[in-house]
Amino acid sequence: MKLDSTFYRRDDVVQISRELLGKVLCSRTKGAVTKAVITETEAYAGVGDRASHAWGGRRTKRTEPMFREGGTAYVYLCYGIHHLFNVVTAETGTPHAVLVRAGQPLEGIELMKKRRGRGATDRTLLSGPGSLAQAFDITTKASGTSLLGNRIWIEDHGIEFDENLIATGPRVGVDYAGEDAARPYRFLVRHDPAPTRE
């Protein structure tokens, strides 16, 4: 079933980040549907988190979707090449978000390979936030889209990973964030066939 607003609008973004493991990310473009089981996430805890784009309450045209109600998509371009997909959580005005970093392909695999091109194998298809967004055809144009609609959404297929399969650690690529860089806000499934990095 599709996750509804009660899932997204809770305040504990770290808890939501953990719960998103095993959920199924779905996208539909031009009638074609692609789905994947989420296996890696990172939490970005709003104004008090130096690693977040919304740190200190920075509200700009780019970060505006993060301040909307939980259940909104926040997508932005990084390093001039990669689109990164985030799930906005909490109530309106609280810019919490969860970065989806990796997943296991479930449906529309051939289409994902076609979008990724060249050396994309089952292993590398969704390994990393930039790759995942590319495979799902998610770009900055999708930023601000509601996850309750039929363009991008998340389903619960009843998949549960055992507690000891879940690894927790510091987030990737946020060394600039000072002490906040060390926070254990990263969640991933061990021995995932589509890992990003250990």
Place this chain on the structure above:
DNA sequence: CGAATGATATACT
């Protein structure tokens, strides 16, 4: 290991 690559934020004139 390091280049690629462009939108965005911020600091200027």
Place this chain on the structure above:
DNA sequence: GTATATCATTCGA
């Protein structure tokens, strides 16, 4: 309005 530094990464050598 213009300039410049920076970036929640990826891929190929």
